[in-house]
Amino acid sequence: MEEYVDLLDRALRQLPRGKTNDSRFIIPTPKVFMEGKTTIFDNFDAMCNYINREREHVMKFLLNELGTAGKIAGDRVILQGRFSSDEVEHQIQRYIDEYVLCWECKKPDTHFTKMDRVWVLKCDACGAIRPIIKRKGGTVKK
Ligand SMILES: [Zn+2]
Structure with missing residues (x-):
């Protein structure tokens, strides 16, 4: 089972990121399960790698939106609740x-x-630039 998960993670990391003609961006399904009063987001690290964003930024967004606390533990995230x-x-x-x-x-x-x-989001494919929206309850930091 461990080996299978490893293989899956490796496969996810090796997926190309929108470099093909197929513009559909397929996001890996989050592996999420509850453990007591917490929730484990098991493939958090693979997800961040896949979307090419810093873990801390994704984490901050996630905690804000879910309205909870949590921490990054290795490749996974542990959420309260x-x-x-x-x-x-x-x-x-x-x-x-x-x-x-x-x-x-x-x-x-x-x-x-x-x-x-x-802070703006710049597209490497078409050169478009747009401001990153400031979210309520927090400023956007890289
Ligand atoms: Zn673009």
Whole structure:
């Protein structure tokens, strides 16, 4: 079972990121399960690698949106409280819509950059730039 999970993680890491003609960006399904009063997001690290974003930034978003506390422990995240995989997946989807996908060409080949002291999302595929929306309850930091 361990080996299978390892293989799966490795396979996920090796997936190309929107470099093909197929513009559909397929997000790995979050592996989420509850353990007592906490929720484990088991493939958090693989997810961050896949979407090419810093773990701390994804984590901050996740905690804000779920309204809970938690910590990164190795490759996984431990959240206080019980959340379904659907809830976690929904938030990851929102994160990707907001911080990963280009609004113009819908490709995930983007990165954060600073322009005039404002963080923007720049698309490597089409060159589009848009400001990163400031979320209520916190400022956006890289
Ligand atoms: Zn673009």
